[in-house]
Amino acid sequence: MLELAILGLLEDQELHGYEIRKRLRDELGLFSNISFGSLYPALSRLERGGAVQAIGEVGDDAAGPVPMTGSLSGERAALRARRASPARGRRGRKVYRITDDGRRQFTALLGSESGAGSEDARGFGLRLAFARYLPPQARLRLLERRRAQLAQRLTETRAATGAGCRLDPYARSLVEHTTESTERDISWIDRLIEAERVRAVSDTTGPSEDGGRISSEWQTDVHREMKGMTQMEGEAR
Amino acid sequence: MLELAILGLLEDQELHGYEIRKRLRDELGLFSNISFGSLYPALSRLERGGAVQAIGEVGDDAAGPVPMTGSLSGERAALRARRASPARGRRGRKVYRITDDGRRQFTALLGSESGAGSEDARGFGLRLAFARYLPPQARLRLLERRRAQLAQRLTETRAATGAGCRLDPYARSLVEHTTESTERDISWIDRLIEAERVRAVSDTTGPSEDGGRISSEWQTDVHREMKGMTQMEGEAR
């Protein structure tokens, strides 16, 4: 799960751990405040697994001359380091880059329809956040699977609530609010699905077809279709 | 957390493990499908800790319609069961009853404002579900603490979203929907808080005061004030 999130962020650009945490929190709202005790080991695992590689700026081992990373923060750090003391690199700040193998792992994780965290809210939110890397049909499957889950939960809840219904006001309010939230989530997903169908049509009739990946132009039709969102609750402290 | 849920259910009535799971799922919607691998060890811990005690099956009153028909096999089963463990009922069900010590533990857990799971959605939902066992001021604190958390997350998200905002449509939709859900949650909590204030007033002006526990009569003023609910997402598979 966390690996998936990290790889997703690294698909876009090279980042160091601290920055990854920030992105996760601020940008996606997922893993609201993932702890370092969980983040760094995950990065180590990914590195050992060959999915990412650390580049530049390490204190201990001789990582050679600081390479031009192309990332803003990387170059700023390099500049600062050079200004302060040309011989010695800035402490730590291990910048990671995703490898080709990592990209393959990412696609596999993202598309996997079973396994750890593939059917909870967080797992869905995460996958949706990176849905642009998913081929259109997989994207649709993701949405429809989620929709089915939510719908099922809703009917189950209704069945249980309709009969007995001897809940006190607090529990009742809780259940009602949960139900309403789920309903809203479903109609949100429905809008996303609809937008997806529209996109599929305009793709077949439209100009080009790229091999599964969405290219650059958002801002237009798809964008306007989509509003709203699920109970994600990254939370944590 | 799970202990809290179990104790809360046992406050109401004696139950066996399998039934506890069912209640958690169907009635509260919390811990949507808590696994037995987690439930039974929890019950063991509680028993070891003196919070609950296993009692022989209480046949008639405890939700067990199942009439005895097959006398021969039934008695054989009873003999086998009794030989294996005295605390076990005829059908191998271990029915648990909460102890006085368990009630104390429950109140402590329910009221604790820090510690494991006291500030996530699930922890809040759980506590709210048992809010009737909480003294009025503690109930209010619970709601206000939750409100503050949600409000803070909201401002943080807005800060992060307002500036950069170079998200693709999928991530954007996710963030927007999350934000809306949080807003709805906040106004739900606000309604609960308002209802709580009303109750407090009608309590001081009203007839009796009981020592913290709400007595029997819901259905009236408080009930009508409350509608809606948070992103709980018990989920699981």
Next chain:
DNA sequence: GTCATCATGTAAGCCGTTACATGATTGC
């Protein structure tokens, strides 16, 4: 010169999961 922030990591532990193993009861 000290404090806040940035930055990386380790160790212990909690809380839950899946997978496995077992047995009783009911309905056909």
Next chain:
DNA sequence: GCAATCATGTAACGGCTTACATGATGAC
């Protein structure tokens, strides 16, 4: 007799948390 459901448990593991330890950089 056999399958489905009810019912209880154990073992291994997963994923994330807290608490701890370390060190650099910049601001005042």
